[in-house]
Amino acid sequence: MSIVIAERQPGTLQGVLLLLPITMAIMGLIVLIPVLPGMMAQFRDVPGVEYLVPLMLTLPALCVAVLAPVAGAIVDFFGRRRTLIAALVIYALVGMLPLFLDSLMAIIASRVVLGAMEALIVISSTTLIGDYFHGHAREKWLASQTAMASLSAIALGFLGGALGNVFGWRGPFAAYGFSILIAVGLLLWTWEPRKSAEPSAERADAKLRFPWSTIMPISLLAIFGGTMFFTMQIQVSNMLSDYYGIRAPGQLGLYTALASLAVATGTFLYSRYTARLIVATQLLVAFGLLGISYVMMNHSPTTAAFVSWLVVNQIGGGMLISAMVVWAMGRLPFEVRGRGTGMFMTGWWLGQPLSAQAVAFLRGQLDGSLPATLQILGILCLIAAAVASVGRFRGSAQRATDAPGKVHLH
Structure with missing residues (x-):
């Protein structure tokens, strides 16, 4: 028995x-x-x-x-x-x-x-x-x-x-x-x-060697994504104090908390709506929101206008980190999931110190203007969104030619 x-x-x-x-x-x-x-x-x-x-x-x-x-x-x-x-x-x-x-x-x-x-x-x-x-x-x-x-x-x-x-x-x-x-x-x-708890579609990937060709591009993109994500979290108080005259710690703390809530909102919107889309579309939406908001921050005459675009920016950031970590996790077989996650996290967390350095460099080229610097970052995000849109159409074409029932991880 x-x-x-x-x-x-x-x-x-x-x-x-x-x-x-x-x-x-x-x-x-x-x-x-x-x-x-x-x-x-x-x-x-x-x-x-x-x-x-x-x-x-x-x-x-x-x-x-x-x-x-x-x-x-x-x-x-x-x-x-x-x-x-x-x-x-x-x-x-x-x-x-x-x-x-x-x-x-x-x-x-x-x-x-x-x-x-x-x-x-x-x-x-x-x-x-x-x-x-x-x-x-x-x-x-x-x-x-x-x-x-x-x-x-x-x-x-x-x-x-x-x-x-x-x-x-x-x-x-x-x-x-x-x-x-x-x-x-x-x-x-x-x-x-245990590996035996993995779905059969994911266990099949475990026979492959470490997926360098897929996780390395994701990790490199994570450096760029992390830089764009952390920039506004670091610079929000500088923008509010230097350009809108808000210097009281209590007020600055309130706006910082609002930004954190917006990130959480972005993760909710991701899980509720965009998670069902292919990765390229998820990145298109996230980088699009980041790009538009960064550009518009350079054209915000009032505190209310700036804060509105700050919320949009952080929603895009929340959607971006959610999309990228789910994307990375879906490409990693059980045996090397920890190493692959480590590579991704290295890229993402490098974005924190790099964001400060990138802003400092760009400000030096733009006569110290932080809003103009943010606009440059916005243009870079919009370029990333455009690249993602190309990937979206390629992914759609690939799905149309694949056999029914094939699992897609892109």
Whole structure:
């Protein structure tokens, strides 16, 4: 008599548990912003403090960009779930170390380790979503990951400010301990995925070697997409203060929160409407919204006009990251899904530092005009949308000649 053991089926609980780790990547930056002045004052006698404190803040994101491919290989070798749980525990311990450290250099060193754990957390949680869910469910949860990141940024900003007000500059570092609770939830209600749970159409791809020819172009495009996505998140306060006279921190924080909500709206619109379209059409819509909004920001005479285009821009950004991560995940077989996700994340997160450098360079060529710089970026996005439109027509022609029932991943 043979015994058939049914595969466990992931549901809403597992989906939510795999969304929560992405907040750790956001926490690495956002929760400390309210106490940056306090840290500058605390370490004012340290030579180069004006460079070291901002470096301390951004090091984790840089580590994610640099270490993501290595993290992907670790995730594939040791297992996605156990790597995620271990990384969350270490993240909590290392993240809270500055509560007891008095040396700025020691704090910076702890942030390097924190960034390495962030890389493991982002790659393993994203890969697990790709392992657990398939088809429309995968699209929904991957898009929700971006929405979770955007919405959590609002809450974490308030949390960092509250902890800083009560406990001083050290207070926000206590927030990193939250990752322990996520690790416990994953330990209790998730399991290590198995290749046998993959749909047959995806298992067939696993016989191939690492898909360099497909994931490399996606990763390179992710550098461009990430640059366009992060630019407005970084420059929104500069635009509002320098060109519209809004300098009150409370008002700037309100508009920043509005931008985060718009990103979440973009991910919702993606999962509700554009996810059913081919990838080329998804990119056409996302880059089109980004391009038009960037161009129109250069022609916005009032704050209301600028904010309206800011919302459109961030909606396009939310649709773009959702489309690209689903696209990348759909091209990766089970055995190398972690490494492929790592390559994609490297490209996307490189967009954060590159966006600042690109804006600085273009402003230098345009007599310091930020609106004119944004218009140049908009034109580049519109060119990307035009290229995507060509891919859309080619994809339509290809589908017309393919045999019925063939699976399309482009």
